[in-house]
Amino acid sequence: MFTLWCNISGEMTAVPRGHYHYFDMTALLRAHINLIIASVSSHPAVLVDSSSSLLLSLLLAQLPLFTSAVPAPYRRPNVVHELDRLANQTKNLRQITADLLKEHAFETDPEQHRFKSLPVMNNRASDINSLEMRPTLSQLHADLKSFEHHFAWLSRASRKHHHPALPKLGQMMSLIKSLTSMLEHQMMRVDAQRLSPPSPSLPPPPPSQFDVLQSSQELLLQFRLFCDWAQRVFSVLSTKSKMSAVQ
DSSP states (O other), X not given: OEEEEEOTTSOEEEEETTOSOOSOHHHHHHHHHHHHHHHHHHOTTHHHHSSHHHHHHHHHHHHHHHHHHSOXXXXXXXXXXXXXXXXHHHHHHHHHHHHHHHHTOOSSOOOOOSOSSSOXXXXXXXXXXXXXXXXXXXXXXXXXXXXXXXXXXXXXHHHHHTOTTHHHHHHXXXXXXXXXXXXXXXXXXXXXXXXXXXXXXXXXXXXSHHHHHHHHHHHHHHHHHHHHHHHHHHHHHHHHHHHHHHO
16 A cells, blocks of 8 residues: 655655554644735735646645544553552552451351362462463462452352342452452453363352351451452552553
8 A cells, every 4th residue: 555645745645554654644734824814915926827726736635644644652551550450459458358257257266167169368479470361360260250259259158148248248248359350450461361260169058157257257367368469469560560661
């Protein structure tokens, strides 16, 4: 594809589209037109014996073409901003989780291992600086989806037994869905693969409200560990992205 370029002398030149420098072509053409109009206004007879009229017509005809031919500047997605948002959302989730644990705390540790398919949180702080963006986001997304399934189970059990923490649990599940959506959007931006975790192995419905409370304690304790880790990871990835952007 070629674009016709008309220079100030009226000569037409074919320029391959995409091979010219991106500057304000519309403003340049308008400047040429204003010069010709000013010249014609002060010397009306010029229109009779010169090619100014033809040049003016050509410039006016090319004006819409150049307006559409010059592409809009590309704006790189702000990866750092999105990672900071993910860190803040995870921080909010961690606070709600901590509040729920305080409101319904046991004097002794609750019975563990009711949930066989919860993500295993055995991450080490020394590993965090060596994490890479794409696989890390993929793994966090898979873990978050697993927790989402487990909290859906807990929500159904809480409704059945009229658990007093149900309103705050609903708020937390809404934030989890929002965080999942934000994370998926970020994964698309960096071309991170979406993993397919196995279906969770959920326990049978709890027979009493006490059992619901026991299950919620185990699930919340594990989710707080996840939020601690995820918040730190998002912050570290954001810092690394800032450093790579200035290099």
